Amino acid sequence: MSEKPRPRVEFLQGTLDVLILRTLLTGPQHGHAIAKHIQRTSEDLLQVETGSLYPALHRLETQGWVAASWELSDKGKRARFYRLTPRGRKQLEAEQSKWEAFSRAMQLVLNPRDQEG
Amino acid sequence: MIAFFRKLRYLARRRRKDEELQEELQFHLDEEAEERREDGLPDADARLAARRDLGNVLLVEEDTRAAWTWMCVEQLLQDCRYGLRTMMANKTFSALAILSLALGIGANAAIYSFMDAILLSTLPIAHPESLVIVNWHDAVRERASVIHGASGNIHNDSETGSTAGIFPYPAFELLRKYDAVFSSVFSYYPTRKVNVLIKGQAEENSGEFVSGDYFRGLEVVPTSGRLIMPDDDRVGAPPIVILSYAFSMRRFGNSESAPGQSILINNLPFTVAGVAPPSFFGVDPSANPDFYLPLHTNLILKLRGGPGDAKGYLDQNEYWLEMAARLRPGVSITQAQAELGPVFHQWVASTAANGEEQAHLPNLLLQEGASGVDSLRREYSQPLYVLLVMVGVILAIACANIANLLLARAAARRREMAVRLSMGAGRFRVIRQLLTESVLLAISGGALGILFAIWGVRFLKLLLKHEWLGFALDPALNWRVLGVTALLSMATGLLFGLAPALQATRADVMPALKQTRTGDGGSRHFFRGAGLSRLLVVTQIGLSLLLLVAAGLFARTLANLQAIELGFQRDNLLLFQMNARQAGHRDPEIVQFYSELLERFRAIPGVTKATVIHYPMVGRGTWMGSVFPAGEQPNPERTTHILMTGTGFFNTFQIPVILGRATDERDRAGAPPVAVVNQAYVDVNFAGRNPIGRHIVVDRRPPLGKRDVEIVGVARNARYGDTRGDYRPVVYLPFTQGSYYPVDEMTFVLHTTGDPLAYANTVRTLVRQADARIPVTNVETEAAQIDQTMSREIMFARLCSGFAILALVISCIGLYGTMAYTVARRTGEIGIRMALGAPRAVVLWMVLREVLILAAVGLALSVPAALRSSKLVESFLFGVKADDPASVELAVAILLGAAMLAGFVPARRASRIDPLTAVRHE
Numbered sequence A: 001m002s003e004k005p006r007p008r009v010e011f012l013q014g015t016l017d018v019l020i021l022r023t024l025l026t027g028p029q030h031g032h033a034i035a036k037h038i039q040r041t042s043e044d045l046l047q048v049e050t051g052s053l054y055p056a057l058h059r060l061e062t063q064g065w066v067a068a069s070w071e072l073s074d075k076g077k078r079a080r081f082y083r084l085t086p087r088g089r090k091q092l093e094a095e096q097s098k099w100e101a102f103s104r105a106m107q108l109v110l111n112p113r114d115q116e117g
Numbered sequence B: 001m002i003a004f005f006r007k008l009r010y011l012a013r014r015r016r017k018d019e020e021l022q023e024e025l026q027f028h029l030d031e032e033a034e035e036r037r038e039d040g041l042p043d044a045d046a047r048l049a050a051r052r053d054l055g056n057v058l059l060v061e062e063d064t065r066a067a068w069t070w071m072c073v074e075q076l077l078q079d080c081r082y083g084l085r086t087m088m089a090n091k092t093f094s095a096l097a098i099l100s101l102a103l104g105i106g107a108n109a110a111i112y113s114f115m116d117a118i119l120l121s122t123l124p125i126a127h128p129e130s131l132v133i134v135n136w137h138d139a140v141r142e143r144a145s146v147i148h149g150a151s152g153n154i155h156n157d158s159e160t161g162s163t164a165g166i167f168p169y170p171a172f173e174l175l176r177k178y179d180a181v182f183s184s185v186f187s188y189y190p191t192r193k194v195n196v197l198i199k200g201q202a203e204e205n206s207g208e209f210v211s212g213d214y215f216r217g218l219e220v221v222p223t224s225g226r227l228i229m230p231d232d233d234r235v236g237a238p239p240i241v242i243l244s245y246a247f248s249m250r251r252f253g254n255s256e257s258a259p260g261q262s263i264l265i266n267n268l269p270f271t272v273a274g275v276a277p278p279s280f281f282g283v284d285p286s287a288n289p290d291f292y293l294p295l296h297t298n299l300i301l302k303l304r305g306g307p308g309d310a311k312g313y314l315d316q317n318e319y320w321l322e323m324a325a326r327l328r329p330g331v332s333i334t335q336a337q338a339e340l341g342p343v344f345h346q347w348v349a350s351t352a353a354n355g356e357e358q359a360h361l362p363n364l365l366l367q368e369g370a371s372g373v374d375s376l377r378r379e380y381s382q383p384l385y386v387l388l389v390m391v392g393v394i395l396a397i398a399c400a401n402i403a404n405l406l407l408a409r410a411a412a413r414r415r416e417m418a419v420r421l422s423m424g425a426g427r428f429r430v431i432r433q434l435l436t437e438s439v440l441l442a443i444s445g446g447a448l449g450i451l452f453a454i455w456g457v458r459f460l461k462l463l464l465k466h467e468w469l470g471f472a473l474d475p476a477l478n479w480r481v482l483g484v485t486a487l488l489s490m491a492t493g494l495l496f497g498l499a500p501a502l503q504a505t506r507a508d509v510m511p512a513l514k515q516t517r518t519g520d521g522g523s524r525h526f527f528r529g530a531g532l533s534r535l536l537v538v539t540q541i542g543l544s545l546l547l548l549v550a551a552g553l554f555a556r557t558l559a560n561l562q563a564i565e566l567g568f569q570r571d572n573l574l575l576f577q578m579n580a581r582q583a584g585h586r587d588p589e590i591v592q593f594y595s596e597l598l599e600r601f602r603a604i605p606g607v608t609k610a611t612v613i614h615y616p617m618v619g620r621g622t623w624m625g626s627v628f629p630a631g632e633q634p635n636p637e638r639t640t641h642i643l644m645t646g647t648g649f650f651n652t653f654q655i656p657v658i659l660g661r662a663t664d665e666r667d668r669a670g671a672p673p674v675a676v677v678n679q680a681y682v683d684v685n686f687a688g689r690n691p692i693g694r695h696i697v698v699d700r701r702p703p704l705g706k707r708d709v710e711i712v713g714v715a716r717n718a719r720y721g722d723t724r725g726d727y728r729p730v731v732y733l734p735f736t737q738g739s740y741y742p743v744d745e746m747t748f749v750l751h752t753t754g755d756p757l758a759y760a761n762t763v764r765t766l767v768r769q770a771d772a773r774i775p776v777t778n779v780e781t782e783a784a785q786i787d788q789t790m791s792r793e794i795m796f797a798r799l800c801s802g803f804a805i806l807a808l809v810i811s812c813i814g815l816y817g818t819m820a821y822t823v824a825r826r827t828g829e830i831g832i833r834m835a836l837g838a839p840r841a842v843v844l845w846m847v848l849r850e851v852l853i854l855a856a857v858g859l860a861l862s863v864p865a866a867l868r869s870s871k872l873v874e875s876f877l878f879g880v881k882a883d884d885p886a887s888v889e890l891a892v893a894i895l896l897g898a899a900m901l902a903g904f905v906p907a908r909r910a911s912r913i914d915p916l917t918a919v920r921h922e
Helices: A015-024 A031-041 A050-063 A086-110 A112-116 B002-012 B014-038 B043-054 B057-068 B071-089 B091-120 B169-176 B214-218 B245-252 B295-301 B310-314 B333-350 B355-359 B375-412 B414-422 B427-463 B479-504 B509-514 B523-562 B589-602 B649-653 B679-685 B756-770 B782-789 B791-825 B827-835 B840-876 B885-911 B915-921
Strands: A066-072 A078-084 B131-138 B154-157 B161-164 B182-198 B201-210 B240-243 B262-265 B268-275 B291-294 B321-327 B363-368 B573-579 B607-613 B623-629 B640-645 B657-660 B674-678 B695-699 B706-715 B730-734 B745-752 B777-781
Touching: A015 A031, A015 A050, A015 A066, A015 A078, A015 A086, A031 A050, A031 A078, A031 B014, A050 A066, A050 A078, A050 B014, A050 B043, A050 B057, A078 A086, A078 B014, A086 A112, B014 B043, B014 B057, B043 B057, B071 B091, B071 B427, B091 B375, B091 B427, B091 B479, B091 B791, B131 B333, B169 B182, B169 B310, B169 B321, B169 B333, B182 B214, B182 B245, B182 B295, B201 B245, B201 B295, B214 B321, B240 B245, B245 B268, B268 B295, B291 B295, B333 B363, B375 B414, B375 B427, B375 B479, B375 B523, B375 B791, B375 B840, B414 B427, B427 B479, B427 B791, B523 B791, B523 B840, B523 B885, B573 B756, B573 B782, B589 B607, B589 B745, B589 B756, B607 B640, B607 B649, B623 B679, B649 B745, B674 B679, B674 B695, B679 B706, B679 B730, B695 B730, B745 B756, B756 B777, B777 B782, B782 B791, B791 B827, B791 B840, B791 B885, B827 B840, B827 B915, B840 B885
Parallel strands: B201 B291, B240 B268, B640 B730, B674 B706
Antiparallel strands: A066 A078, B131 B161, B131 B321, B131 B363, B154 B161, B182 B201, B182 B262, B182 B321, B240 B291, B262 B268, B573 B745, B573 B777, B607 B745, B623 B640, B623 B695, B657 B706, B674 B730, B695 B706
């Protein structure tokens, strides 16, 4: 295990929503698990601010992209589980292609030589 | 869209959502702590770390809630909750504010309901806007006129001349020819009361004679059967009748079974052809006809008021028929007037008998008819406007109160506002909070005001009971009235909340923060801050004075009216009417019939005296005619009022006969015709000579001709017709001698022991035994009938006294509030004064002096205004001048007394301030 603290990446505006939607693609999750999942899959590069996680979840719910229901967690406690709605899936697709285009564009501008080579 | 509805739904279930969110966050914290514990942290540390990780829980909740719904709505609800809490915390303040506003708004909405019904509503017919009412106008009412005879209302105005809607039949035929202007012209006139016998039940009812085009022109669809058609309106057509919906419901129980039935009108058979729709009442809102007859049936019914025979239809100088018309599409009323004015002029000129008549011809005047004939508006618009001004003044006083109370409270909350502002609340946000509170107050006031308005309308209807009976209009709260009320309360809330809100949130935060809780010490600031509130109190006092003066004027008018000497005694008299002629009785038997009935009434135990007259003494007008001394020329300037009387007349009314004798049983049919005259008649016609034994000539309408009668007595003057003005010349003729008009409707008068109305049933039984076809009508006491002649004055006096008391109470609340607040703010100062040795009396006087100054300033400003504005009600007054000093003095005295009373409580509180406690506050 490395003791060196890993550098953290700042969230870009609007990225949290996409990450949540993407996380829920694998199945319903409660808030805490979503945060952990994002953290884990980004190799701890992305640290989800819980302070903004819940407002984001509720915003997505209001938009109708995720739906919530009370269910029992693995440890048998009542938790609010979020799952992707069909509308959310569509939204994710749209956002994802947007992000891919954006990230490709960033790549092209930042590393022009890769292209030449 | 989905988001919108979701947000709406959240608003409804926000409490549950809140709990859920808390649970969700709690779960998160538990999970996080659990994870840390697994990493090896002790329990307490793990929890702490989880907390730290999440950050400010309240902030997270706040942010999350923001996602649920709109911030502005959220804040509004928050403001409302806070506002309600403040309202609850200051119960007295809120109750006073809401109550005064509710009274003001309630009074306004009630009066406005009446205005709406009378002045603004349109006829319940299709396309009311194309309806035109045909009138004539004559700038000067001259003696010599083409109008030789008139039956119907002529409105005489001393400034504009006379206007009326009655015409000769040929004028109707003339206008009918102009079908390029009018798509239809139709005519009508009232039948007045007739005897209607249905299924053995006789009733006195009134209807309308209408021309054949009437219903087609008004575009009315029958509820059942059919309506009158042009073919029904001709000589010799089978007599039919159309019933009003209400009448058919009342007499037949429904509207379907009436058509085809036969009913008797004045003992003549008519067939019911159909029933008019429920809302229909013709074109005159003040009339509510029970039935409609074809115009030409007046030839068989032969009632007063119309032509007696076919010749009457041709008479060009007899005015009796009312007209209305429908404009053709595209023709304006101005065009119609321009085209038909000259046509009518030419025609009316041809009817003039001589040059004198030719010189003063009436002009055609077309008026918009969307609201129908304007008789009601003419009569009630002025009183209603006066009432509206009064309630407007009350509302103004109430609003001043609200503003004043809000101002006082805003000042008291200056510190709170300053704290909020200094902690970063936006000024707009704070103002919005304050405005929400005042609008909340206003809305509560408005809601309560609607309740008051419902009562107010009921109360007004009760007050106008006698006058309203025959009207087709039913004033009620409708959407227009409610809309105006809502607007009014919102506007008061915003307007009168804004000034205090602005004042309380002035950017100057530091002095407010430094200010102690009990007062700001320096009176230099005090005057500046309280200036607006003092101005409001002065205004309130001034406005209250206006209403008090008006109340005083109306109360004195009423007292003057009630003190009028009638010349006859009014107590314990029962009046009722019947019309035997309409039930089939004819001359000379009808006289016999009435005389025998009178004897039967006299035999009722408890009836001490009884008589019969052909017209009530007051309240119904009089019969006028020409009665001149024999051997002289009739003088058209001298109108004599004629009353046909039965035996016992002078005795029953206790009118003393001061010369000669009263008429009695001797003066029966066939005996020499006699008369008793009153003093006024002697003064006018005999100028001091003894009239006993002299003969006078009664000029009767054709075909009756002149009748010579002998004066056998002179009676002291008594009121006949109007209760106001000078006594008028009256001639009393025995009804048995046929000296004047053929006997038809008669009014019986019984003097009873005990309550007169208790005898009504006995009377009805006796009449039914005599002839079941004759209904007994208008059963009432003489005293009630006299009260009716001054019903408008009674109404004004009561309403205005009520309004004045209301205004006074509201103003005193305001004054009290202001003074109590002043004293509270000056507690420290007063405490120091007292500590330095000021006696309690001085402190008491110090506060009262301020009240007096405020009242004096208010009075000084409004007394001249009151003297001037009372001119507005001059036409409603009797026996008292508009600038009556006594009324003003009384109003000033009452107001000063009330102001002192309102100021005394805070003044006493000031004088009881404990110097020690007060100074310690500093």
